Amino acid sequence: MNFYTVARGIVKLIMSCLYRIETKGLENIPKEGAVLLCANHIHNLDPPLVGITMKRPVVFMAKEELFKVPILGKIVRKANAFPIKRGKADREAIRIGxxxxxxxxxLGIFPEGTRSRTGELGKGLSGVGFFALRSDATVIPCAIIGPYKLFRKVKIIYGNPVNFNKLKDKNASIEEATELIMTHIREILIQYK
Structure with a gap:
């Protein structure tokens, strides 16, 4: 058994004791093949929440600063995450993605690039649109709905795949692709809040 599987089991046990986790839409995630999972970001526990509710391992793009924290950095790396330098084009992160x-x-991405302090969905950064247009991955929008309060419900909703055929046919911009993904996340948040 690898580190990811063991860590996932431990985290699932702990989080299931602390929160009432409700998951919807798992049937929308292909059982195999590339998936670009795009979720809103409201709490530091969002990545582990996604990791324990998905049936497949998720490789997360995470802020570089996490990898510099002595013990946490090693754990995050062993849990399939890789660093991205925020605020600039990080070619190595793009290559790994x-x-x-x-x-x-x-590939799990939080398109806002940082946690929302208000819980409202922020503007998506162009990197997510780049991955959507430059790969053949199935793009799955995901909404995480809190609050993260002990013993309260936290919902994670996996939406229908986003169809990129029209955007690819018309050579759409990365910004258009990003906005399409953010629109789908926004619609799920409105529907399930």
Whole structure:
């Protein structure tokens, strides 16, 4: 058994004791092949929440600062995450992200690039649109709905795949692709809040 599987089991047990986790839409996630999973970001526990509710391992793009924290950095790396430098084009992170998708894995991204302090969905950064247009991954929008309060319900909703055929046919911009993904996340948040 690998580290990810063991850690996932432990985290699932702990989080299930602390929160009432409700999951919907798992049937929307392909059982195999590349998946670009795009979720809103409201809490530090969002990545583990996604990790324990998905049936497939998720490779997360995470802020570089996490990897510099002595013990946490090693744990995050062993849990399939890789660093991204925020605020600039990080070619190494882009390379790893595309490689992850080419290998048919699930790449988890929080398009806002940081946690929302208000709980409202922020503007998506263009990187997510880049991955959507430059890969053949199935794009799954995901909404995480809190609050993260002990013993209260936390919902995670996996939406229907986003159809990118029209955007790819018309050579749409990365910004248009990003906005399409954010629109789908926003619609799920409105529907399930």
């Amino acid at each position: 595309l490689k992850t998708l080419r290998e048919g894995k699930v």
